[in-house]
Amino acid sequence: MLDWLESISIAVWLRESPSIWANPTVLTLHTTGMGVLVGASWLLDLRLLGVGRTTPLPAFRWVFTAVALGLMLNLVTGVLLFLKNATTWGTAIPFLIKMSLVVASAATLIPIRTYVMNSGDSQVEVNGTTRLLAMVSIVCWTGAVTAGRLLAYLVP
Amino acid sequence: MDSLFVLNAAHLHLLLNHVPTLGAVGGLSLLVLAFIRRHDGLQQAGLEVLFVVALLTLPVYVTGVAAYKKLPMGPEVTDVAIRAHQDAALSGFTVAELAGFIAWFALWQARRRGRSSPALVGAATVLSILALAIMARAATLGGEIHHSEIRAAGAVTAAMNPQAFVAAQISHFMVYSRWAWPLAETVHFLGLSLSFGVLLAVNLRILGVMRQVPFAELHAWLPWGMLGFGANLITGMVFFVGQPGQYVESAPFHWKIVFLMLAGANFLYLTVFKKAWATDGLEAPFADKAMAVGSMLSWLAVLYAGRMLPFIGDAF
Numbered sequence: 001m002l003d004w005l006e007s008i009s010i011a012v013w014l015r016e017s018p019s020i021w022a023n024p025t026v027l028t029l030h031t032t033g034m035g036v037l038v039g040a041s042w043l044l045d046l047r048l049l050g051v052g053r054t055t056p057l058p059a060f061r062w063v064f065t066a067v068a069l070g071l072m073l074n075l076v077t078g079v080l081l082f083l084k085n086a087t088t089w090g091t092a093i094p095f096l097i098k099m100s101l102v103v104a105s106a107a108t109l110i111p112i113r114t115y116v117m118n119s120g121d122s123q124v125e126v127n128g129t130t131r132l133l134a135m136v137s138i139v140c141w142t143g144a145v146t147a148g149r150l151l152a153y154l155v156p
Numbered sequence: 157m158d159s160l161f162v163l164n165a166a167h168l169h170l171l172l173n174h175v176p177t178l179g180a181v182g183g184l185s186l187l188v189l190a191f192i193r194r195h196d197g198l199q200q201a202g203l204e205v206l207f208v209v210a211l212l213t214l215p216v217y218v219t220g221v222a223a224y225k226k227l228p229m230g231p232e233v234t235d236v237a238i239r240a241h242q243d244a245a246l247s248g249f250t251v252a253e254l255a256g257f258i259a260w261f262a263l264w265q266a267r268r269r270g271r272s273s274p275a276l277v278g279a280a281t282v283l284s285i286l287a288l289a290i291m292a293r294a295a296t297l298g299g300e301i302h303h304s305e306i307r308a309a310g311a312v313t314a315a316m317n318p319q320a321f322v323a324a325q326i327s328h329f330m331v332y333s334r335w336a337w338p339l340a341e342t343v344h345f346l347g348l349s350l351s352f353g354v355l356l357a358v359n360l361r362i363l364g365v366m367r368q369v370p371f372a373e374l375h376a377w378l379p380w381g382m383l384g385f386g387a388n389l390i391t392g393m394v395f396f397v398g399q400p401g402q403y404v405e406s407a408p409f410h411w412k413i414v415f416l417m418l419a420g421a422n423f424l425y426l427t428v429f430k431k432a433w434a435t436d437g438l439e440a441p442f443a444d445k446a447m448a449v450g451s452m453l454s455w456l457a458v459l460y461a462g463r464m465l466p467f468i469g470d471a472f
Contacts (some may be wrong), residue, residue: 020468023467028463031345042350043377098297149338
């Protein structure tokens with residue numbers, strides 16, 4: 001299965017093409033998506049944990065649009081990067097850890113989104129569950145970025 | 157991507173190398189005048205100059221290494237003389253950055269409260285004087301590289317071990333430690349994300365998203381952006397000092413420095429400008445919107461050039 005994924009034409013092109021539009025561009029887009037996704041998500045998490053607590057929660061609704069765009073970009077570019085290395089990454093522990101952390105942090109965003117979207121126009125206070133979710137989100141994104149970056153060194 | 161200063165890095169270094177010393181003298185003069193005349197506007201200008209000097213000290217250091225690679229060694233120009241200059245420059249750079257950071261924080265505070273705390277202004281002043289003293293020594297050692305006739309007897313002896321210099325030790329550590337480089341890369345990516353998040357929020361506010369939020373509340377986030385930027389300046393410098401050879405002739409690296417200067421100038425603008433504060437609840441003027449778009453594009457360009465280092469050129 002992993003062998004087959006690695007042999008499909010786009011995976012071969014990404015792995016072997018010297019073109020700037022192959023691996024380099026996909027990797028750069030993946031990093032850009034990370035900056036938007038993790039940056040916007042952290043910003044909201046920090047707000048939920050009490051930074052800038054005078055700003056009402058509905059002001060942060062745009063964060064979910066930014067996160068969704070970043071997540072989509074990184075889903076597409078991430079799948080491409082995975083195809084390129086399917087046989088080595090498919091069984092590599094750091095990769096599996098990264099995926100679990102990405103899924104975990106993305107999952108915390110669902111209840112956080114419901115909470116923020118339903119908050120009152122001038123609501124500034126945050127309940128305990130949401131603060132806990134924000135904490136989990138910060139930790140998981142940090143772990144996901146770390147695992148992703150170390151993947152390049154641990155799994156050749 | 158064509159390179160910007162491969163051929164004239166040495167010239168650029170000789171041109172820019174006056175900025176850290178003369179710039180610090182300018183900034184400090186303004187601060188002294190501000191103190192004597194009790195003038196907040198002068199104080200602000202002095203702090204702004206110190207921030208800009210800190211920003212421009214980065215290309216001074218970087219072009220210095222590029223110039224080093226171009227110099228033919230011989231009995232007149234010795235490796236040890238250059239390394240002594242480089243070490244002094246690295247210390248001066250570090251103190252100048254610290255002074256610039258504190259100056260920035262004082263400016264941020266002044267924008268919010270009307271004035272900066274005297275402790276911060278004092279700290280920025282003292283650090284700038286220290287940076288100036290170290291930079292003056294770096295300048296002396298730099299001048300002596302090519303002018304053996306003015307070399308103070310025994311100031312730099314050829315007997316010194318080239319591996320004893322700080323820059324050489326950092327480089328050794330970065331290259332031979334198994335974890336140093338990967339961990340610095342990780343911090344670099346985390347810092348990037350933090351800066352991106354904050355700048356996205358502030359620039360989107362200028363473009364009209366969350367218009368109901370007073371600009372002061374977005375401005376309060378800027379130190380978080382600075383935290384990410386600081387982490388990336390430190391890790392970035394560690395890469396550069398670690399493996400300078402791979403960056404000095406790399407076109408994307410040169411572009412990265414250029415866009416960093418633009419992004420840094422924009423960050424100063426975001427910190428001190430008054431217009432957006434006056435437009436709470438209203439449409440921002442076109443110039444500010446253009447500036448916000450320019451800010452995001454500059455950061456994207458910094459990221460693009462940085463991520464492309466291994467592919468356009470061969471830095472990692």
